[in-house]
Amino acid sequence: MPDTIFTPWKLGRVELANRVVMAPMTRNRADVAGVLPDSAIDYYRQRAGAGLIVSEATQPSAAGQGYPGTPGIHTDEQQAQWARIADAVHEAGGRLFVQLMHTGRIGHPSLLPEGCEVLAPSAVRADLEVTTADGETVPCPEPRAMTTDEITTIVHDYASAAARAVAAGADGIEIHAANGYLPHQFLSPGTNERTDEYGGSPAGRARFLVEVARACADAIGADRVGIRISPGGQFNDMRDRDNEDTYLTLVDELAGDGFAYLHTLRGRTSTLHEELRRRWPTTYVVNTGYMGSSELDEVTPIVEDGVADLVSVGRLFISNPDLVERWRLGLERSTWDEDTFYTGGDTGYTDYPSATSR
């Protein structure tokens, strides 16, 4: 098997030991203050054999939380715990980007500070169920369309969260603009019915994400900012079909700014991905995103053929903390237990054994 995947890669200002990225994965283990438990330090340390870890989705503000148990990075206490995680990952030879997620219309007022509403680009309800702060399952509420002042506040929130992440010792941040959360809701005509400068055209729909990305770049340097997108993705009741122009406009707009990377979930429309890859000048990361397996035989040709510089892998990292070593040594991989993805506690979190001595 060719071994480019095990070779180092320069990402912005850091060197990665290999081309394998641990994909961002929400694990819902944070407390009500959005602080991760100490077991999260072990969880990430165990997985530091990935060239890069992208953390679980993390709210940049209390108003951006859409699920119980997701961590934040907008208070000192949250930041202090991220600092312990970043230290542990670095000590084990890894690199860490914190993924920033504002959930927009996916959420519930019970998860938000008193008086906060669920906000989105437009008042378009997601036809799905969400979990309240008490753990009840209820229909997703109809969001209120944001004012432009509210948009400006949120852009600032991302930038201050990015500054906190780097102050905590993280190597950078990833803006979660995939899978139907706030930036994706702006990108997609199905959820963005705005007629102001934040909608109405590919450039209008891309504007929010461009502003967020540039604000984060101003705060920490563009080479510490990655962006994750899922063109055409349907997750979270998105209707993002026939929206190629928006993604091409987005990439053309951002291409000259020296961002760390573009991270795409590869859908069925591979021609768009080829074009995005062609137009994106820095590191390109691909996640096969439920479309196939993320096993070695699937991801090796992606890097070998130059489809992407790095590949991100999700669930295999949950059940194989030392995945890259297992791949390198040809050791067996364990399967994951979906029942413990989001349940809290150490079971299915820090108790998957390493097959190697890492």
Ligand SMILES: Cc1cc2nc3c(=O)[nH]c(=O)nc-3n(C[C@H](O)[C@H](O)[C@H](O)COP(=O)(O)O)c2cc1C
């Ligand atoms: C438990 C779980 C949590 C996830 N949470 C996130 C998340 O917080 N942010 C994100 O961008 N993607 C999230 N994803 C998607 C993964 O990053 C990845 O795209 C997906 O698992 C497909 O890759 P895989 O086939 O290698 O697992 C999550 C996936 C799983 C299984």
